[in-house]
Amino acid sequence: MKRPKMAKSQQREPGSSPNVRFEGTVHATRSIKGKDWANSLDVDRVPDSKGRIKAILSIDDCVRLLEEGFELRLHRAQKIGPLDRSLIVTDKAFKKWIDGQLSGMKDKPMPEPFAETRDT
């Protein structure tokens, strides 16, 4: 992806960004000097199996990095928000699970420990 020409961004107010962030990789262009650029990117790094510099990027991160001369390859957009409710165990389901696990265990006697680990 070619780097789009952009005007210098204005400082955004916190919370003014659209409700989205991106998963993408960051790449140095010719204008980036030095070998250690990846160590000072200030992005939310996530591991990448191909060894690329992969990150979760806000709109502000994207603007800043483009202005600094990096190339971004955005792989997908993510809506900012909480964990989907369908992925959270309900209290009813939790009770059913724990009751099932412990069924018949309440008065289960402790096994006899190894002779030498018994309290005397």
Place this chain on the structure above:
Amino acid sequence: MYRTVSQLESVMGILAAFFPDLCSRVELPNRSIQGRPIYALRMRAGGGGARRGVLLVGGMHARELMNPDAIVELMLDLALSYLNETGRSYGGASWSALDVKIMLETLDIWILPCANPDGREFVMQQVGGDRMWRQNRRDNPGTPCDGVDLNRNSDFVWGVTGPATSCNPCSSTRSYLGPTPFSEPESKNIEYLCDTHNIKVFADVHSFSEFVLYPWGHAPTQTTDSTKVFTGLATGTCAPLTPAGYKEYMTPRDFSRYRTVSQRVADRIRQVRGRNYVLKSVFEVYNGTTTGSCSDYVYSRHIANASRNKTYGFAFETGPNTGDNLLSFQPTDPEPIKRDAKAGLLALIQQSICAIDFIGTSLFGLSVQSIRTIRDRMLANTEAGRGWIDLFERVQFPLLGIVLSDRTLTKEAATLVRRVKTLATQHKKAIVSKEDVERGIAFLNELAKRTTDKKVKIDISTVSRFLKGSGGQDVEKVIAKLGKSKPAPNKK
């Protein structure tokens, strides 16, 4: 599906209420930054006093949701296996009822499954929450930005920055290291558990990428230049690590132990369903400096202060890199990954047992320090010596079950530990007598008769052969010989 903070706490509360002889729930001294109580659970069976402790921590990074669930499930699984006297399997990885019994009767297993409850709540909070939240929920004064990365806040080379460590509360890295080391109550709880319990092995469970990680994180690890020790590094600089190109020392013995144990953990995980966890140092994850991490901190404690116990600190990164970070952090079906994690953690617990320490110290009140000194100062200094240590660590777990199941064998083991301790204490003058050799070989023969594991039989016969040639020699010569001749590799 992921459990809420209160459901995770309920599992611990129910375990403690149902099985008070097995589980104790403890409220830690530091509540979360938003005032939530934080709990740990200790599991142990049988009697006895001082034991080696293992501490498993999860949920430090809020968005890594699977691990707190996996850790509480593991405790429940262990309790049920112990009480029902049954084994435990995760996919193709199995442990016998005897294995579970040994673990619970020789160790104190501690869990802190949800180290960052405010963060987890925020990830699940349906109004205003953020599923990608990583830090705790500290309100950083003078900034519009919240949160401290609890895994950058420990007192270990704190304040040195890198690709995923920042001094800026508003950093996009989400890795703000906090205003001071251990400024956060949640990370102080780790320090508290290490200070107050005999924690020998620690695992901080994160996601994702399928790694088993060991120190160091601030710099590459090396085993040759013992003058390079972190205590001499500048900290609190809010700048990259100096000097450039610095590599941190680890003793060859510890490096070998980390690699061996990590490999055994990875092997067990592979048995579950074939996933290949890769061994790395923390530094290698981003090929850059990470400071203030918990696993480095716990391992660094004995180096920073020699009066402290050594704790081996590991970190896991559970779950595959799917290429989609939402699905990597929070897969729709986390069950297979939790099984991998539970198998890995159980393997680590198993590797935390020291048979000599248990038989000598816990059962018979004998200090085994002189044996430990010979291991660490003499055997560990050569590759061959480390080979013998590795062999012992490999066979001790299967053999401990046999020994503890028979009172006569337990007493004989204690007598031999006592004799080895005497020889180790006076090693310059002491002679390994013919009687010592005969008694040792008779004990080994008995163990060989009772084990069905072919690999263990081979290891026993390797030790027997060595012992046969040691009668009448002084201890120093015997140790020197161990340090020169590596045991034959056991490939069967």
